[in-house]
Each structure stands twice: as C-alpha cells, then as structure tokens.
Amino acid sequence: MAKNSSLASVQHKSVQHKQSFRLDKESIRAAAKEVDDGAVTDGYRGNRQEVLAMLNDALATELLCVLRYKRHYYTAKGMENESVKAEFLQHAQQEQEHADKIAERIVQLNGEPDFNPATLSRRSHAEYDESHGIKEMIRANLVEERVAIEAYRQMIERIGDGDPTTRHMLVQIMAQEEEHADDMADLLNL
Known part of the structure; x- marks a missing residue:
C-alpha cells in the first residue's frame, strides 16, 4: 500500500510541476521583435x-x-x-x-x-x-x-x-x- 501511495504522490507532483510551468508569451514576443540580432535572442x-x-x-x-x-x-x-x-x-x-x-x-x-x-x-x-x-x-x-x-x-x-x-x-x-x-x-x- 505504501508503494502505491508513494507512486501516486510522485505522479501528482509530476502533474503539478507540468501544470505550474507557463511561458511568458508576451515577454517572449516583445523580445522577439528586437530583430537586429537575427537568430540570437535575449536568452542566449x-x-x-x-x-x-x-x-x-x-x-x-x-x-x-x-x-x-x-x-x-x-x-x-x-x-x-x-x-x-x-x-x-x-x-x-x-x-x-x-x-x-x-x-x-x-x-x-x-x-x-x-x-x-x-x-x-x-x-x-x-x-x-x-x-x-x-x-x-x-x-x-x-x-x-x-x-x-x-x-x-x-x-x-x-x-x-x-x-x-x-x-x-x-x-x-x-x-x-x-x-x-x-x-x-x-x-x-x-
């Protein structure tokens, strides 16, 4: 029973982690409009x-x-x-x-x-x-x-x-x- 509980906890944390990540689309789009650097973005x-x-x-x-x-x-x-x-x-x-x-x-x-x-x-x-x-x-x-x-x-x-x-x-x-x-x-x- 403890194994199933641990597995469920890990799966729940994994789902939580995946759900909590959000791209900041507006910042990415704003930075991407600075085209002078071609393929090199601010994240380089x-x-x-x-x-x-x-x-x-x-x-x-x-x-x-x-x-x-x-x-x-x-x-x-x-x-x-x-x-x-x-x-x-x-x-x-x-x-x-x-x-x-x-x-x-x-x-x-x-x-x-x-x-x-x-x-x-x-x-x-x-x-x-x-x-x-x-x-x-x-x-x-x-x-x-x-x-x-x-x-x-x-x-x-x-x-x-x-x-x-x-x-x-x-x-x-x-x-x-x-x-x-x-x-x-x-x-x-x-």
Missing part, C-alpha cells in the same frame, strides 16, 4: 565573441582538412589504392559540409566567417600534409582527425549550456570526425 547565454573565435578556428581546421584530403586523393597512386582514394574524397566532401555548417552558424551569431587563405594554416588546429606514400597519408589523416576530435571536445566543454545550438552542431561534427578516425585506423591496419 554564451560568450558570443569567444564562440565566434572558436568557430572561426574550427572553420579554418575544416577547410585545411578538405585541402589535405583532396591533395591525398589526387596524389595517391596505384590501382590497389582506389578504395583508399575514394575514402579520401568522401572525407573531403564531409569536411566541406562541416565547414559550411560552421560558417552558417557564425553568420547566425552575427559574425563573419573567416575564409582568409593567408591565415588559414595559423588558425587551424590541424596541419596540412604532403606525404607521398599511401600509409603516410593515412597516418597523417588519422593524426589530424584525432586532433580535430580533441579540439571539438574542448570547445564543447567550454561552451557548456551557454549555446545549445552550437554545442549540438559541434557534437554532431565530432561524431563524424570519430567515424573518420575509425576509417583511417581501419585502412592503416590493412
């Missing part, structure tokens, strides 16, 4: 300048990764490496998608994506690679994927709950970078 709790700086560095990283994978795709030699080349090309395309998402988010936060090629390498977490052997290319890509994973992990941790949209995007990108690292590790072990 992130440090926008810091987030924009992190995102521009991540953008540089993704762009450099596109270039590295493209170079490896075009310079890898041998019919036996066609499947590896296809993997490089697929990763280059996915890294470009990451760059596009990041640039879009920068604009949503009222920033400007930095595509300046003169500063790309300096701002990137990853490094460019000019290896010639297929194993060296794979190893270089694995190392740089691991660098990207750790950089994203640290950014996600730093952002915390202050910017859930950016955090969610970075978690998705990091998950794909982990898949890339797995792919490169598998190729390295062939």
Whole structure:
C-alpha cells in the first residue's frame, strides 16, 4: 500500500510541476521583435565573441582538412589504392559540409566567417600534409582527425549550456570526425 501511495504522490507532483510551468508569451514576443540580432535572442547565454573565435578556428581546421584530403586523393597512386582514394574524397566532401555548417552558424551569431587563405594554416588546429606514400597519408589523416576530435571536445566543454545550438552542431561534427578516425585506423591496419 505504501508503494502505491508513494507512486501516486510522485505522479501528482509530476502533474503539478507540468501544470505550474507557463511561458511568458508576451515577454517572449516583445523580445522577439528586437530583430537586429537575427537568430540570437535575449536568452542566449554564451560568450558570443569567444564562440565566434572558436568557430572561426574550427572553420579554418575544416577547410585545411578538405585541402589535405583532396591533395591525398589526387596524389595517391596505384590501382590497389582506389578504395583508399575514394575514402579520401568522401572525407573531403564531409569536411566541406562541416565547414559550411560552421560558417552558417557564425553568420547566425552575427559574425563573419573567416575564409582568409593567408591565415588559414595559423588558425587551424590541424596541419596540412604532403606525404607521398599511401600509409603516410593515412597516418597523417588519422593524426589530424584525432586532433580535430580533441579540439571539438574542448570547445564543447567550454561552451557548456551557454549555446545549445552550437554545442549540438559541434557534437554532431565530432561524431563524424570519430567515424573518420575509425576509417583511417581501419585502412592503416590493412
């Protein structure tokens, strides 16, 4: 009998909690009419300048990764490496998608994506690679994927709950970078 009484009490509290929450629609609508900040509302709790700086560095990283994978795709030699080349090309395309998402988010936060090629390498977490052997290319890509994973992990941790949209995007990108690292590790072990 005590269990049923406890369960009913918990259910009642849960219903009470759900019923007691009310959105302040008028305040939300009034704040939403301040359109100068685009998608950024008064409830945004992130440090926008810091987030924009992190995102521009991540953008540089993704762009450099596109270039590295493209170079490896075009310079890898041998019919036996066609499947590896296809993997490089697929990763280059996915890294470009990451760059596009990041640039879009920068604009949503009222920033400007930095595509300046003169500063790309300096701002990137990853490094460019000019290896010639297929194993060296794979190893270089694995190392740089691991660098990207750790950089994203640290950014996600730093952002915390202050910017859930950016955090969610970075978690998705990091998950794909982990898949890339797995792919490169598998190729390295062939």
